[in-house]
Amino acid sequence: MTDHARISAPRRSLGPNVAGWLLVSPLALVLSAFLVLPVIMIVVVSFWGTTEFSIYPAFQFDNYAFLFGSEVTYRVFLNTFKYAVITWALTLGIGFTVAYFLAFHVRTQTWQIALFLLCTIPFLTSNIIRMISWIPFLGREGIANSALLSWGMIDAPLDWLLFSDFSVILAFVHLYTLFMVVPIFNTMMRIDRSLIEAANDAGASGWQTLAFVIVPLTKPGIMIGTIFVVTLVMGDFITVRFMSGSQSANVGRLISNDIALLQYPSASATAVVLLVVVLVVIGTLLRFVDIRREL
Amino acid sequence: MGPRPRSFYVLAAVFTLFVVFLYGPTVTIAILSFQGPQGGLTFPMRGTSLHWFRDLFEQQAVGDIWGAFRRSLILGLMVMIVTVVVSVMGGLAFRKRFHGSGALFYLMIAALVIPSILVSLGVGLLFGRAGLPVHWATSGFGAQLTWTLPFGLLIMFAVFNRFDPAFEEAARDLGASPWQTVRHVVLPIIAPSLIGVALFGFTLSYDEFARTLLTAGSYNTLPLEVYGMTTNVTSPVIFALGTLTTVFSFAVIGVFLGGALAMDRRRKTRAGGR
Numbered sequence: 001m002t003d004h005a006r007i008s009a010p011r012r013s014l015g016p017n018v019a020g021w022l023l024v025s026p027l028a029l030v031l032s033a034f035l036v037l038p039v040i041m042i043v044v045v046s047f048w049g050t051t052e053f054s055i056y057p058a059f060q061f062d063n064y065a066f067l068f069g070s071e072v073t074y075r076v077f078l079n080t081f082k083y084a085v086i087t088w089a090l091t092l093g094i095g096f097t098v099a100y101f102l103a104f105h106v107r108t109q110t111w112q113i114a115l116f117l118l119c120t121i122p123f124l125t126s127n128i129i130r131m132i133s134w135i136p137f138l139g140r141e142g143i144a145n146s147a148l149l150s151w152g153m154i155d156a157p158l159d160w161l162l163f164s165d166f167s168v169i170l171a172f173v174h175l176y177t178l179f180m181v182v183p184i185f186n187t188m189m190r191i192d193r194s195l196i197e198a199a200n201d202a203g204a205s206g207w208q209t210l211a212f213v214i215v216p217l218t219k220p221g222i223m224i225g226t227i228f229v230v231t232l233v234m235g236d237f238i239t240v241r242f243m244s245g246s247q248s249a250n251v252g253r254l255i256s257n258d259i260a261l262l263q264y265p266s267a268s269a270t271a272v273v274l275l276v277v278v279l280v281v282i283g284t285l286l287r288f289v290d291i292r293r294e295l
Numbered sequence: 296m297g298p299r300p301r302s303f304y305v306l307a308a309v310f311t312l313f314v315v316f317l318y319g320p321t322v323t324i325a326i327l328s329f330q331g332p333q334g335g336l337t338f339p340m341r342g343t344s345l346h347w348f349r350d351l352f353e354q355q356a357v358g359d360i361w362g363a364f365r366r367s368l369i370l371g372l373m374v375m376i377v378t379v380v381v382s383v384m385g386g387l388a389f390r391k392r393f394h395g396s397g398a399l400f401y402l403m404i405a406a407l408v409i410p411s412i413l414v415s416l417g418v419g420l421l422f423g424r425a426g427l428p429v430h431w432a433t434s435g436f437g438a439q440l441t442w443t444l445p446f447g448l449l450i451m452f453a454v455f456n457r458f459d460p461a462f463e464e465a466a467r468d469l470g471a472s473p474w475q476t477v478r479h480v481v482l483p484i485i486a487p488s489l490i491g492v493a494l495f496g497f498t499l500s501y502d503e504f505a506r507t508l509l510t511a512g513s514y515n516t517l518p519l520e521v522y523g524m525t526t527n528v529t530s531p532v533i534f535a536l537g538t539l540t541t542v543f544s545f546a547v548i549g550v551f552l553g554g555a556l557a558m559d560r561r562r563k564t565r566a567g568g569r
Binding site: 021026027039100102119129130133137234259264274275282 | 299300302303306307309310313314316317318319320321323324327336337338377380381384385387388389391392393394395396399400402403404405406407408409410411412413414416417418420421424437438440441444448452453473494495498499501502504505509518521522525533534537540541544545548552
């Protein structure tokens, strides 16, 4: 009895607060130094002034006044939203279908894991290389044009295949559909299969089961995928630049152009506005899902 | 299991198309990288040769890609180790509520959603203003961690959500100290997932472009070098480089997955033996 009491008595351990903080201190340190401080720095610099050769500390609203006074800003933000919405719709459609196939039509776990990995592996390779690899497909003399020409479907090579909005969105879908597949698949795998049997027994058709059982239960995964895709597309600058041949613009390119001209205050002001917009969008989406519970 | 419904075949076709869509372009540039010396960026192939691969090994032809590769490799390993250690610590901590855990959780989500160019710009500005040298192993390293750590933590959350606390309780009842419990019970159980975290840490770092753009300083990492090439190289040498790094990535993924598989198998035989 005394023995048992001694063993199960709470050991002299640190309280949950101290232990927790000790364990997360490296994480907190990294995020403070490389995320919080840099964002504060950007906010500060967004109020600074610029001369032709340098930037100087100040507290002025010139950068914002210029930003909001320029018609280009609104056009570029609108374009950014356009990319985000189109990419979101396409990745959701493809991602849901692929995840649904993996979760409900592939019957053995070994095959499920194998096919899931097959979808995941490209995500672990270089985005830039994956963008470059569209060139032989989409160029004027590329595979797509020569195929269409030889099939007689077109008379002259299509110009809009490469370096256009089409190729930008194609690349986005190519790069980011995975971010939809993974969370949706994860949520689908946690759906209790007896619910689907119950729907079948109650006389629901396949489509009805899909629409009234599976889709509602998959919503958290859809939300998480949406958050990933929307933020990745809205924050992108390299895909738009590369795949549009510098012909289209989004907010990220606006920022990177300013950076290239060493106009850091102006770049910072645009970055702050972008950050606010992204946080508002994500904040809204987060109201519909409890991420921690869904992992 | 009854016969497969017709929808199976439709969906299987869609899935196959998706896989072709994912891998097709990569396979195409792999083929095109064997272009003959007169070949261009697209078909037809003008002969086959290793000409463009040879070009990669001639230092002056395409810049310092081997130096860039070495830097990316070292940086990837640094990021991998730190990501695994910090994610495990964070994952353990987040199992209990502590003061500020909610705020820190949302900070982690913020790290995932804040556009990469902001991290790059902010870290670059901060180091510049603080008079610290901007270098891939310092500012670049930290900037990449803001992306790999949240991923590592998400995986740890998923792992610990499925973790049976009975094992720990048993260890505690047998008199194990908290450290012994972690060392001899928790870590061995989660070890295969740690391989996943390590794989993410390494590959995300190895391929990262945006976060290193303004934080790498004067020495490029491999993705920066590749990006530089896209603006001034118009020969299949860039396909050869793309093919080589992709093959390298596949090899790394293969090694990690093989490791996870071997660990799983060993565990099963052991469990079966008892």
